[in-house]
Amino acid sequence: xxxxxxxxxxxxxxxxxxxxxxxxxxxxxxxxxxxxxxxxxxxxxxxxxxxxxxxxxxxxxxxxxxxxxxxxxxxxxxxxxxxxxxxxxxxxxxxxxxxxxxxxxxxxxxxxxxxxxxxxxxxxxxxxxxxxxxxxxxxxxxxxxxxxxxxxxxxxxxxxxxxxxxxxxxxxxxxxxxxxxxxxxxxxxxxxxxxxxxxxxxxxxxxxxxxxxxxxxxxxxxxxxxxxxxxxxxxxxxxxxxxxxxxxxxxxxxxxxxxxxxxxxxxxxxxxxxxxxxxxxxxxxxxxxxxxxxxxxxxxxxxxxxxxxxxxxxxxxxxxxxxxxxxxxxxxxxxxx
Amino acid sequence: xxxxxxxxxxxxxxxxxxxxxxxxxxxxxxxxxxxxxxxxxxxxxxxxxxxxxxxxxxxxxxxxxxxxxxxxxxxxxxxxxxxxxxxxxxxxxxxxxxxxxxxxxxxxxxxxxxxxxxxxxxxxxxxxxxxxxxxxxxxxxxxxxxxxxxxxxxxxxxxxxxxxxxxxxxxxxxxxxxxxxxxxxxxxxxxxxxxxxxxxxxxxxxxxxxxxxxxxxxxxxxxxxxxxxxxxxxxxxxxxxxxxxxxxxxxxxxxxxxxxxxxxxxxxxxxxxxxxxxxxxxxxxxxxxxxxxxxxxxxxxxxxxxxxxxxxxxxxxxxxxxxxxxxxxxxxxxxxx
Numbered sequence: 001x002x003x004x005x006x007x008x009x010x011x012x013x014x015x016x017x018x019x020x021x022x023x024x025x026x027x028x029x030x031x032x033x034x035x036x037x038x039x040x041x042x043x044x045x046x047x048x049x050x051x052x053x054x055x056x057x058x059x060x061x062x063x064x065x066x067x068x069x070x071x072x073x074x075x076x077x078x079x080x081x082x083x084x085x086x087x088x089x090x091x092x093x094x095x096x097x098x099x100x101x102x103x104x105x106x107x108x109x110x111x112x113x114x115x116x117x118x119x120x121x122x123x124x125x126x127x128x129x130x131x132x133x134x135x136x137x138x139x140x141x142x143x144x145x146x147x148x149x150x151x152x153x154x155x156x157x158x159x160x161x162x163x164x165x166x167x168x169x170x171x172x173x174x175x176x177x178x179x180x181x182x183x184x185x186x187x188x189x190x191x192x193x194x195x196x197x198x199x200x201x202x203x204x205x206x207x208x209x210x211x212x213x214x215x216x217x218x219x220x221x222x223x224x225x226x227x228x229x230x231x232x233x234x235x236x237x238x239x240x241x242x243x244x245x246x247x248x249x250x251x252x253x254x255x256x257x258x259x260x261x262x263x264x265x266x267x268x269x270x271x272x273x274x275x276x277x278x279x280x281x282x283x284x285x286x287x288x289x290x291x292x293x294x295x296x297x298x299x300x301x302x303x304x305x306x307x308x309x310x311x312x313x314x315x316x317x318x319x320x321x322x323x324x325x326x327x328x329x330x331x332x333x334x335x336x337x
Numbered sequence: 338x339x340x341x342x343x344x345x346x347x348x349x350x351x352x353x354x355x356x357x358x359x360x361x362x363x364x365x366x367x368x369x370x371x372x373x374x375x376x377x378x379x380x381x382x383x384x385x386x387x388x389x390x391x392x393x394x395x396x397x398x399x400x401x402x403x404x405x406x407x408x409x410x411x412x413x414x415x416x417x418x419x420x421x422x423x424x425x426x427x428x429x430x431x432x433x434x435x436x437x438x439x440x441x442x443x444x445x446x447x448x449x450x451x452x453x454x455x456x457x458x459x460x461x462x463x464x465x466x467x468x469x470x471x472x473x474x475x476x477x478x479x480x481x482x483x484x485x486x487x488x489x490x491x492x493x494x495x496x497x498x499x500x501x502x503x504x505x506x507x508x509x510x511x512x513x514x515x516x517x518x519x520x521x522x523x524x525x526x527x528x529x530x531x532x533x534x535x536x537x538x539x540x541x542x543x544x545x546x547x548x549x550x551x552x553x554x555x556x557x558x559x560x561x562x563x564x565x566x567x568x569x570x571x572x573x574x575x576x577x578x579x580x581x582x583x584x585x586x587x588x589x590x591x592x593x594x595x596x597x598x599x600x601x602x603x604x605x606x607x608x609x610x611x612x613x614x615x616x617x618x619x620x621x622x623x624x625x626x627x628x629x630x631x632x633x634x635x636x637x638x639x640x641x642x643x644x645x646x647x648x649x650x651x652x653x654x655x656x657x658x659x660x661x662x663x664x665x666x667x668x669x670x671x672x673x674x
Contacts, residue, residue, distance in 0.1 A: 052603075060607045228602065247606050263598030265565065266389075268614035269584050270397045275612040277605035 004029045005337075006069040006099035007316040013054055016324070019317050021054075022070070029079075030103040037081035039092055039102045039110070041074040043309075045125040046320050046332040047159075048226075048251045060279055069097035070316070074336070075113065075124045076102075091115040093124045098316050100337050120307075126159070126331045127298050127305045128291045134248060134280040135163035135224075136290045139171075141283065142246045142276050143222045147172030150216045152235055155226030155251060156194065157184035159331035163294075164224045165194050166303050173222070176215045178208075178231055180326045187329070192304060200231055208234035219243070219271075228253045229260045236264050239271040247277045251324070306330025313337065341366045342674075343406040344435035344653040350391055353661070356654050358391075359407070366416075367440040374418035376429055376439045376447070378411040380646075382462040383657050383669040384496075385563075385588045397616055406434035407653070411673070412450065412461045413439075428452045430461045435653050437674050457644075463496070463668045464635050464642045465628045471585060471617040472500035473627045476508075478620065479583045479613050480559045484509030487553045489572055492563030492588060493531065494521035496668035500631075501561045502531050503640050510559070513552045515545075515568055517663045524666070529641060537568055545571035556580070556608075565590045566597045573601050576608040584614045588661070643667025650674065 004027045013021045032038055053064045053071055064071050074096045078086050083106070086092065094110030096102035104110050113124050126132060138160075139145060151168040155161040156177025165188070168175040176196045177188040185197035196215040200208060212220070212234055219240030225232050228250030239245075245268075253259050262268075268275060283290065297303035308328045310319040313336045322328045341364045350358045369375055390401045390408055401408050411433045415423045420443070423429065431447030433439035441447050450461050463469060475497075476482060488505040492498040493514025502525070505512040513533045514525040522534035533552040537545060549557070549571055556577030562569050565587030573582075582605075590596045599605075605612060620627065634640035645665045647656040650673045659665045 058604075058607070247602065250603055250606070253603065259600040259602070261598050261600035261602050263596040265584065265596075265598050266587055266590065268612065269587070269616065270395070271614060272616050272619060273614045275605065277608060277610045279606065279609050282609060 002029055003027070004099055004101045005313050006097070007313060008067055009054060009064050009070055010067065012056055012063075012066070013051075017051070017054070017317070017321065022317055024314060024316070029101050032080055032082040032103065035083050035106040037083045037086045037104050038079045039074070039076045039094065039096060039104055040079040040100060041076040041096055041098075041102060041336050043075050043122050043125060044096075044098050044334050044336055045073040045129065045131070046323055046328075046334055047073070047131070048249055048323055050320065051324075060281070069099045070320075071095065072098050073125060073130060074102070075121045086110070086112070091121065093129070098313065098334070098336065100313070122307055122309060122333050125333055126307050127294055129331075130280055131159040131331055132163050132294050132305065133283070133287055133290045134278075135160050135167060136294055137280055137283040137286070138224060138246045138248055138278050139164055139167045142278055143224060143244050145171040145173050145222060148174075149221035150174045150176065150218065150240070151222040151224065152176045152178065152212060152216065152220045152238075153224040153226070154178045154231045154235065155249065156188055156197070158226060158328070160248060161224070161226050162188075162192050162330070163303065163305060166192055166297075168222075169193050170297065170302055174216075176212065176220075178212075178227070178235075184326070184329075191306075205230050205234055209237045212238045222246070224248060225250070227251055228262075232262060233260070233264055236262065236267045236273075239267060239273050241271050241273075243271055243273040245273055245275040247275055307333055309333045309335055311335045339366055340364070341436055341438045342650050343437075344650060345404055346391060346401050346407055347404065349393055349400075349403070350388075354388070354391070354654070354658065359654055361651060361653070366438045369417055369419040369440065372420050372443040374420045374423045374441050375416045376411070376413045376431065376433060376441055377416040377437060378413040378433055378435075378439060378673050380412050380459050380462060381433075381435050381671050381673055382410040382466065382468070383660060383665075383671055384410070384468070385586055385660055387657070388661075397618070406436045408432065409435050410462060410467060411439070412458045423447070423449070428458065430466070435650065435671070435673065437650070459644055459646060459670050462670055463644050464631055464640075466668075467617055468496040468668055469500050469631050469642065470620070470624055470627045471615075472497050472504060473631055474617055474620040474623070475561060475583045475585055475615050476501055476504045479615055480561060480581050482508040482510050482559060485511075486558035487511045487513065487555065487577070488559040488561065489513040489515065489549060489553065489557045489575075490561040490563070491515045491568045491572065492586065493525055493534070495563060495665070497585060498561070498563050499525075499529050499667070500640065500642060503529055503634075505559075506530050507634065507639055511553075513549065513557075515549075515564070515572075521663070521666075528643075542567050542571055546574045549575045559583070561585060562587070564588055565599075569599060570597070570601055573599065573604045573610075576604060576610050578608050578610075580608055580610040582610055582612040584612055644670055646670045646672055648672045
């Protein structure tokens with residue numbers, strides 16, 4: 001391959017991204033200067049957070065610049081190198097972009113990975129990736145589950161949610177998952193061992209409130225929030241006193257210009273609850289510890305992590321949009337080349 | 338006096354309370370049965386929380402029943418008694434109602450107070466009352482101010498807010514207060530020693546955001562929220578990372594059927610902030626400790642607590658509404674009789 005296919009952000013999406021917001025272009029493969037190297041990206045992670053990076057809004061990372069490729073976590077192989085720490089052939093993971101080849105400059109986040117330790121390189125985007133670490137640190141450091149407590153997780157069939165719920169079960173909690181559609185709900189209880197699955201599709205706020213209330217008559221001790229909007233409002237109406245709410249994601253709001261937000265904030269006071277905004281990057285120094293614990297659980301058969309791998313950089317847009325339609329079954333990954 | 342004037346809730350207010358929601362009636366003075374006593378209420382506290390008790394909605398206390406007098410904290414004197422612990426003539430404070438005489442049954446919250454220790458009985462509704470304790474425990478136990486940090490308090494000229502800001506100054510913080518109108522803002526900086534006062538009146542969300550940003554260029558380490566709505570949204574757009582937000586009250590929303598809530602919840606994630614719903618009742622066993630500390634500060638001249646005393650039970654409605662128009666200058670109190 002001597003062509004670098006790159007999936008560029010051409011304009012900032014308004015509400016739902018449309019194909020015209022992006023363009024797949026062909027450019028020359030870059031060459032490394034002093035200290036630099038080139039990664040051939042094999043797989044990339046498709047994450048809801050990427051939608052936020054497309055907006056020109058203050059966030060925890062700068063926006064993706066227009067005409068730059070769409071930023072994504074990737075796993076790949078060093079293709080050319082002027083950096084002795086990253087020889088050609090070394091597998092690496094890092095925050096690169098949806099493109100065949102990424103130029104990595106000194107100081108940019110990339111880490112070598114030991115591909116012999118796993119059955120598939122995609123594991124570095126799933127079990128040992130940011131998504132599982134998000135579930136792990138959000139649960140163990142923020143929610144702090146105690147045996148016998150009740151946990152509700154939204155986006156429960158997603159990459160973070162399915163791991164969150166299973167970590168709840170490992171800690172002896174009753175786990176309620178909220179997901180969209182009968183098939184996802186079936187997976188929650190049958191594949192991931194959740195106690196209750198609630199399908200939010202077609203339900204009003206009152207109906208969601210009642211469904212959660214029936215599943216948790218003593219209220220929710222913990223909420224792990226990935227969705228926001230009406231789903232979160234229904235959870236907030238079912239809090240137990242001193243509930244802990246981990247604010248991890250708000251995927252229902254990312255494509256909306258007008259945000260629902262949290263209209264029943266009063267219930268947070270009534271229940272003396274705590275809402276904590278959570279970014280896994282806060283725990284970066286402890287990633288090896290978290291990754292090791294997760295891999296132990298996977299090896300023991302206590303934690304199941306599903307991957308949904310789509311193929312071909314030409315399907316980047318369609319694959320990204322699967323996150324918002326809820327079509328993905330497990331962690332959404334794109335095999336670039 | 339052999340008549341008990343009682344300010345009854347006749348119907349539940351929709352949005353803003355109107356005079357027709359209440360009625361002042363004259364009834365016989367009750368007599369105590371075994372273990373009971375009668376308090377003649379001299380002063381009552383007018384608190385925003387009372388608006389919530391008028392709704393038939395789940396909360397931390399049961400709603401005020403229709404045709405019952407409006408619940409309120411009062412300070413008064415035992416008028417008749419069949420309880421040896423509460424002899425006639427003893428001063429007491431408790432959660433009673435806006436009426437001349439309240440029948441107190443065993444188990445109901447009432448406490449004897451030592452009137453000789455204060456210059457006015459109203460102090461038991463202000464400096465040593467729930468309002469100051471709310472500021473004290475919200476700051477020391479939830480916000481946990483560190484010297485050099487920046488605190489923003491909304492409803493800053495109110496009974497809770499003015500004490501919150503002063504406790505922030507006592508802890509060496511930079512304190513920004515948000516209040517409505519030039520006179521209140523003048524009081525914040527001149528009477529209470531706030532560093533900056535921001536008048537929210539006539540300002541859009543963007544203007545409020547910019548005003549807070551100019552006053553706190555490095556962001557807000559702590560927010561003490563009494564108001565909600567646009568004021569809170571503007572604060573949330575100015576959070577420093579790992580900010581602590583004490584959710585104490587949302588007075589801008591109490592009279593509204595449609596709640597603004599918190600539409601920019603995403604910023605809570607971006608800044609890894611923590612929002613904690615706070616009820617002072619959680620700290621009831623520590624009230625004596627908190628009250629003593631507050632009185633020390635008052636005695637030292639480090640803490641100023643203003644009272645706004647209106648007179649006459651016939652003015653109960655007008656006095657209550659001063660809380661929402663912002664007419665009160667300091668803790669709103671009504672002298673019942």
